Amino acid sequence: MTTPPARTAILHRMVMQDHVCPWGLKAKDLLRRQGYAVDDRWLTTREETDAFKAEHGVKTTPQTFIDGRRIGGYDDLRRFFGKKVRDPGATSYRPVIMLFAMTALMALAASQAVYGTPITIRAGEWFIAFSMCVLALLKLQDVERFSAMFLNYDLLAKRWVPYGSIYPYAEGLAGVLMVSGALTWLSVPIALVIGGIGAVSVFKAVYIDRRDIKCACVGGDSKVPLGFVSLTENVMMVAMALWMALGAGAMATM
Missing domain, CATH: 1.20.140 (Butyryl-CoA Dehydrogenase, subunit A; domain 3)
Structure with a gap:
């Protein structure tokens, strides 16, 4: 049997000389663990990042796209895969x-x-x-x-x-x-x-x-x-x- 090709996700994340977005790394890791091949697209300057946000009408990066649909940031990606998203205001023991x-x-x-x-x-x-x-x-x-x-x-x-x-x-x-x-x-x-x-x-x-x-x-x-x-x-x-x-x-x- 031949293994079916992995689905591809496009990930836009900040990778700059003085800053690599940790949530972008988390999103990339999550996609790979879910069996996706990642088209990893770097935003290497503040200007490029601001232009990307303006183009897609978003306030944050990273942003993930699957099958032409924008999934969103890291928390949105976790929700997409049915995983729990931490509530920073929730009570916890x-x-x-x-x-x-x-x-x-x-x-x-x-x-x-x-x-x-x-x-x-x-x-x-x-x-x-x-x-x-x-x-x-x-x-x-x-x-x-x-x-x-x-x-x-x-x-x-x-x-x-x-x-x-x-x-x-x-x-x-x-x-x-x-x-x-x-x-x-x-x-x-x-x-x-x-x-x-x-x-x-x-x-x-x-x-x-x-x-x-x-x-x-x-x-x-x-x-x-x-x-x-x-x-x-x-x-x-x-x-x-x-x-x-x-x-x-x-x-x-x-």
């Missing part, structure tokens, strides 16, 4: 799921390296401490944006605005100290205070006031809904602080 999965793996790996086995009590402690560090890092990328979102629901930040900017530094400091096991007298009170206030704030906003807002837990551009995940973050901090306080107390009595 993926960021926190991936974050906690990675910090859990980090904790297991650290336990394996130190104790020769991934399953230890210390791995559980490290999981919470690593999570606090990574969550703080995400907030610290843009403290101003985080604090603006945080002010929507945190009870202390509403009364004392600077707390919104202090919070990620405090969370990061407590996390680092808990990883090291040092200065428990400092890390425990910090985690108890910020975790306790956070838990009460989230519970009130979500379960009492029934507000539908985004959580600032993974930074100021979060699409994660405020709710169970946010409450879990704060409860974990409180639980870790109490655990370390009990451990320190037990050591002191020995």
